[in-house]
Amino acid sequence: MYDIDERESNVNYDRTLEDKHNNNQGKEREEAQDNVDDQYDEEEDTLLRLSGLAHRRRSSAFNPYDDDEYEDEDEEEERGFVSEIHEPNNGVDVDEEEDDDEDFNEEGNLDFLRRFVNPRRNDEEDEYNNANDIDDGDDQEDDDDSVDGDPRAEFLRAIGVLSSAGRGGAASGQGNFRVQGFDDVVQRLMGSGVIFGAGFGSGVDNTNNEMQGLINNLNQREDTYIILETLNELSERLLMMNGITAERFIPANKLAKSLIDIMEDPQLAEELELHLVACRCLYNFLEVNQDFIHEALNNNAIVALCNKLLEITYIDLTEQALQTLEMISRDPISHNQIIASNGLKACLQYLDFLTIHAQRKCLTIVSNSCTNVLTLNFKMVQDVFENIESVVTSHSDHLVVENAWLAISRIIISFKLKPELLDQLFENKISLLKELTQVIYRSCNKSQNLSTDSELSKIALNYSSLLSLLKSLVVLTSVSVNVSKTLLSECRIGDTIVKSLNKYSKNKSISNQKPLQTIASHNVHENISIVALMATPKELLSQFLILIAYLLPISYSPEDTPFLKNDYEEFREKEIVNQNRQELCEEIADSYWSFVTDIWPLLINSFLATMDFDMRKKVFISIFRIVSFNPDTKFSKIEGVSLITGLLASVANQSKAVITKDFPLRNENFEKEIDDDIDMLNTEEGDQNELGKEVSGLNRFGHDLTNKPRSESQFVPNHEHSLEGEAASETEGRASTYRSLVKPQLTTKLQGFILLLSALLVARNLIQADPTLFIQDFEKEGFINDTLVMLNCLDGEISLEGQNHRRESLPKISASYTNKYVDPELTDEYAFQLTENKILWDVAKSAKEVKYLYDSSKALGQSTETSEHMRILTEINETLLDNDRLRTMSFDQWFMLWNKLRKVISETTNGIQLSSFELLSSKIIETLSFIFASENHNYGFEFGDCYKAFISVFFIENEKTSSVLFLIKKLQEALTRSESFEIISSGGSGSSTGLEDSSKFGHVQTAIMAKQVKLKLVAEEEILSSVPKNLQDMVLSVHAIATFKSVDTFLKQRLRFFEDIQGLAEGDRSTDDDTEESGKPGGGIEFSINGEVIPNETTIYGAVYRSMQSKIDEIIDPNKIWSAVHSITFRKVSSILSSESKFTNNNLNSVESEFDIYDHTTLSILKLLKVLFEMNNFVKHNISNGNLVEDSNFMNWKMTVKLNRQLEEPLVVASGTLPGWCIHTTKNFPFIFPLETRMFFLQSTSFGYSRLIHHWQIRTNQASEDNGNSSNGQRPQLGRPTRHKVRLSRKMILQSAVKVLGLYGSTPGILEIEYFDEVGSGLGPTLEFYSTVSKEFVRKKLKLWRDDDLGNMDEEAFIWNEHGLFPAPLDKHQVNSENGRKVLYFFSSLGKFIARALLDSRIIDFNFSTVFLKLVQYFNYNEKPGNRDLKKLANIPSLKLVDPKLASSIEHLLKYLKQYPRFGAVERDSIEIEGATLKDLSIFFELPGYPEYELIPNGSEIQVDAANLENYINKVLEATLYTGIVQQTKAFMDGFSKVFPISSLVLFSPQELVELFGNAEEDWSLDTLTSAINANHGFTKDSDAIKSLINILVSFTNEEKRLFLQFLTGAPKLPIGGFKALRPELTVVRKRAEDNLQDDDYLPSVMTCANYLKLPNYSSEDIMREKLIQAIHEGAGAFLLS
Secondary structure, three states: OHHHHHHHHHHOHHHHHHHHHHHOOOOOHHHHHOOHHHHHHHHHHHHHHHHHHHHHHHOOOOOOOOOOOOOOHHHHHHHHHHHHOOOOOOOOEEEOOOOOHHHHHHHHHHHHHHHHHOOOOOOHHHHHHHOOOOOOHHHOOOOOOOOOOOHHHHHHHHHHHHHHHHOOOOOOOOOOOOOOOHHHHHHHHHHHOHHHOOOOOOHHHHHHHHHHHHHHHHHOOOOHHHHHHHHHHHHHHHHHOOHHHHHHHOOHHHHHHHHHHHHHOHHHOOOHHHHHHHHHHHHHHHHHOOOHHHHHHHOOHHHHHHHHHHOOOOHHHHHHHHHHHHHHHOOHHHHHHHHHOOHHHHHHOOHHHOOHHHHHHHHHHHHHHOOOOOHHHHHHHHHHHHHHHHHHHHOOOHHHHHHHHHHHHHHHHHOOOOHHHHHHHHOOOHHHHHHHHHHHHHHOOHHHOOOOHHHHHOOOOOHHHHHHHHHHHHHHHHHOHHHHHHHHHOOOHHHHHHHHHHOOOOOOOHHHOOOHHHOOHHHHHHOOOHHHHHHOOHHHHHHHHHHHHHHOOOOOOHHHOOOOOOOOOOOHHHHHHHHHHHHHHHHOHHHHHHHHHHHHHHHHHHHHOOOOHHHHHHHHHHHHHHHHOOOOOOHHHOOOOOHHHHHHHHHHHHHHHHHHHHOOOOOOOHHHHHHHHHHHOOOOHHHOOHHHOOOOOHHHOOOOOOOOOOOOOOOOOHHHHOHHHHHOOOOOOHHHHOHHHOOHHHHHHHHHHHHHHHHHHHHHHHHHHOHHHHHHHHHHOOHHHHHHHHHHHHOOOOOOOOOOOOOOOOOOOOHHHOOOOOOHHHOOOOHHHOOHHHHHHHHHHHHHHHHHHHHHHHHOOOOOOOHHHHHHHHHHHHHHHOHHHHHOOOHHHHHHHHHHHHHHHHOOEOOEOOOHHHHHHOOHHHHHHHHHHOOOOOOOOOOOHHHHHHHHHHHHOOOOOOHHHHHHHHHHHHHHHHOOOOOOOOOOOOOOOOOOOHHHHHHHHHHHHOOEEEEEEEEOHHHHHHOOHHHHEEEEEEEOOOEHHHHHHHHHHHHHHHHHHHOOOOOOHHHHHHHHHHOOOOOEEEEEEOOEEEOOOOEHHHHHHHHOOOOOOOOOOHHHHHHOEEEEEEEEEOOOOOOOOOOOOOOOOOOHHHHHHOOHHHHHHHHHHHHHHHHHHHHHHHOOOOOOOOHHHHOOHHHHHHHHHHHOOHHHHHOOOOOHHHHHHHHHOHHHOOHHHHHHHHHHHHOOHHHHHHHHHHHHHHHHHHOOOOOOOOOOOOOOOOEEEEEEOOOOHHHHHHHHHHHHOOOOOEEEEEEOOOOOOOHHHHHHHHHHHHHHOOEHHHOOEOOOOOOOOOOOOEOOOOOOEOEOOOOHHHHOOHHHHHHHHHHHHHHHHHHHHHHOOOOOOOOEOHHHHHHHHHHHHOOOOOHHHHHHHOOHHHHHHHOHHHHHHHHHHHHHHHHHHHOOOOHHHHOOEOOEOOHHHOOEOEEOOEEEEEOOOOHHHOEOOOOOHHHHHHHHHHHHHHHOOHHHHHHHHHHHHOOOOHHHHHHOOHHHHHHHHHHOOOOOOHHHHHHHOEEEOOOOOOOHHHHHHHHHHHHOOHHHHHHHHHHHHOOOOOOOOHHHHOOOOOEEEEOOOOOOOOHHHOOOEEEHHHOEEEEOOOOOHHHHHHHHHHHHHHOOOOOOOO
């Protein structure tokens, strides 16, 4: 859009200038002189625009998303193509076969030069003033020296001649001009522009003469008063300049020398005021242009300033010198000069005597100067190191301490190649290292620093400083074994790491309740959670893993690790460190094993919490070092050591699926034979599998792996699978600077094989070290089975083709330029040289080693019989498969069967528990999921014997631990090992690149969104005659995120232009416009790819991606999309396809059968988990003594990590190319994902493109802010949604709300509300609007809801229902009445209102019944209920949740029914229950509480008796819970879907929807409030006022809490996530008294838009409480100035 808009504004520029000249011939020259300042600004603006344009022209990946706002979606789709494509011709790059490149370039240059001289004008007055001195262009002479006219007009006329000549002709009136080159034109501009000195007034020479004169005044020494006044004059001039003018006017070197000479001149030694002003002038001089720092350095400015600091004679001069030196220290060149000039000592020696502001400057100088310190300056650093240590341990100012820590970290990094120097610095520095580990702990998630009052007073660093300090600790650990010893034995570094990461957990943990030093390390592993690790910033977790790896000893050779080449030669220095580290760990064995115990669960869970290959690689490196270093061969010392077997089994299982696919089993029955062999575990050597007979020892491994490989069609040779070769593939755009554009599919496979190899090596070492401990677990987890299967596939299939080494050598880097202490395993240097062939060769070799060890252990009788589990499971499975037997089973028989299953799952056999592998191998999971989920049987019916017996056994049996929890955990383990869902990347994946910094990852994704796809538009033969030749076959570069509607607009413009020229559409153009805009049949362009018609709403990337898929969910290499040209056919049609097709974006209503393409075992596990989840909910609502399971136990963190990672690909999500598993699992099994992930999925897939980008940016930026990365470069911005501001009256709030929803409810923009006669605007009034309207929807007069308070007849009152809002029933006649239609209209408006609140992330205040929302969810899954479903919906347990009194009455009537079998039909009417017969109750077929609702025709006249009692009960249940509310429910759903599809809410359970709609539980605990409140501007968290406020808030009643929130935020409820989720954060500042008043005379006030509470410092807590309650009552209902 920018190119086109500016071009159009410049086309008429000459005419504009001419008109303004004719209108201003009488203007005087003085008028132009008055505008000199304006012209300065405008020409500087021109230069800035020129620079920006030149940069954009040079960039091949111009980012079009610089606009601040999005248009509405319809406008965006019509205009978005222009803004998304970087060529000025309607925003499209056109590659036409006969295009003249030279003409195109000249046109581009013309546009470029026109932009050069076109200033930005805000109004007509600016244009008038700037053009008043331009002479008539027709009368101008070609005189290069002329300066009489306006320089821009002169320049434009010259360019006009240049452009005309370039096209072979001249414009009218310009034929006499000679052709000029661009250099001539620029010279004329520079010779006549105002800022270049000529034109109006003095010019450059005069200005320079003045400046020279001032500097000369500085050099004279006769009169110090002249020097002082000159300095003041120079300071003022410097303050008024900018960098460009200063560079042109100021002789920088001469001025710098003069200023420094003044400060150093012995003659002026006593003139301290002169020194002060000179120093201030020097500061202004450096501030105006940072490049002037070099001039100051050349003239010994540092020496002069340091001398002023070394001897304090004038405090103002000292502070000014510090400020100036701090400015100089920002330049890296100055750092070592400051140190060499004794600058560090100068800053630190008098630190305590300076003001806090000056102290901050001192430490800033120190921290800056300690960057890249030279070795020759080490002595200077060593002399002040004690001073820096004193600052970090005893100073109280946050900025001072933070800079001191930065100085220490930079010193460490500066001397990383000189370990002997670091040893000198940190010798006997145990207290410093302890403080360092403590500050790391405090700095992790600072908001959780709530342990003790003393901890609150201690200083924590921001995120970037924390990372810097952590990296320096890694360096220190890598070079110094002594430091490692201190960390392990004195600092308990493992404990610190674990609790630091655990602070990111959402739940309160032990680390937040006790001081760090009081927690025993052996308890820490119980608190490490995957939740905390998932919330931890990736870069922070990565640095902790690196630190762990460096602390662990390396006791293996390079050929034993997959991350080093065989012939890798370690530097001698590194070998010495490794040897010393091994000796250290043997020396302090207890501390070492304590450290390993601390970090072991952290390593396991870190692997599970991420899909990032680099992170997983670091985990495996650390684990491999642990298992390789076993001096005692006693891994039992490690608590939780058995966790490793499940992890290794999962890795092996994932890779087995890939290997068996690429290399099918030679013996189809081989896997079954292995299963049988492992189950029976025969210890006789003769029964061993034949595969291992030839293996006799470890020294013979690998000799059988030299057979001829398979054909190339089955296996690609080495170089074709090399990561190095892939990285060299051609890429485009900014994202090409990252390794994310390596082929992701192949890269993922190779990474999986590398992890498999690592797992095999770890398993080999574990079995070799302690077979008794590990063999049994490996068998149970299926690791042995999977290893043997893969070995059978690979044995004899892989060849190294004569290579002696499995890895190629890399050229050595010169040792003098290499950090000899860097761990090469932790780098990517070698990994990107690996090939698939080499990795698989190693996999086969390692698998043989594992098999040999396994066979050897079996021969020695070290295996234990474990087949009892499998035998019992097989028996149960056979029973469940016998359908004839199942039909006849009673409750007791079911109970016995399920009890048998419970015992095998939860109890041990010979001390051994059932493993997930055994559970999978028995096939019992598939059978159970079929039994309970099948629609053809009633086994899964809630009131069937099978279902009730299962609940009785697993949920009700009184045990210490719920049996069903064991089953759920085993199913989760089975799901983790069996699922193999793949992640789709658009080419910017951070997981394959190691982009751990979220800000960098955000920039990569932004660049990917801005990339372009090449389309070749080909016209169909039938329309060739009506399409211009150059449009019949052309190539466009289109932004991947654009839709085909943009291409349609572009083609229509081109075709219309062609028709105008040919005169073919003279009478049809206006009608065509109307037809196209209205969308009626009559004209359009239809696109197709591979014969499939593409809807115009489809994104370019999505259409191309799906067209390349040959089967559902096939993974396409994105490089094929970016590099290839894709043919698109187009033709004219009468109507355009708008219905859904294969190209439609993410659709939650996709066919469930598509899910069948995935692994059936995984699906069976998910289905069984769903059955158990629903059972758990049934028990929760219907059985009081049930053993309930927390919903968090149903969540699978591996699946969550994968889904989160997939949603981090905004292009994939926006293009509708999400893999099917994302859609199906979230729709059918939402309970396996946490609520936050599902909310992010909803926002990403259901709210439209603009909201997707908006929420993605918020998420990225929020993560950056939370981590302290806000200053690390500019954040990626792709725009923001539009905002619709509406002003309405409070008097008719509901009617106004309904009208607003009708106008703007379905628009994509954000809705903001203001009120008449009130000044408030923004977030506060908007939030109050939603809360107020929420109340209006529950007024009694609307008659929408059931009401428990029937005695209150006030129609203006609000409905009160203890069990939640539930629709009042309406029969068919009532629905069709006027009042019924009104009710349905309000329900529809209510649905739209709630959807709008979700769309805009607004807080609403409803308390819906779960039964009502359960019905909504039911209709999302089903069109019409069957009899079985109706029983699930309309039953007494559900009625109890809606109307307990009515349910009690129905239960009383059921007592009559229970007595009927004992009596005859005649006697039943006389049965008495509690002294009354049924007729005594006088019940008619009317709905209780709603006499106008007749259950049957003429029901008010038909009394209930024994014959029709059962029918009456069923009718009451159905009318109350289904038929009487179904129309209201559907109206609600229809209104909701007008904003976004209500089917998207299947992601949430009914109870979760209740919470989302305003009834979530809130945490107002002391710790939560202390963490959430940000004290500022007069208060700190230690202030008495803040403590009193927190105590008051904790003691508030529920009603007072609602009023306080309404007062503070505009909404009476907290958002999901509580106080921590408030954005902006809750901030409390001091409100100071004025006009001789006291604090107690004021009330608190708020800024609702900022969640900003202004609180006076009251004299007591009681007064504060009184004033606060008064404020929240009196301040409600209006937004006024405070």
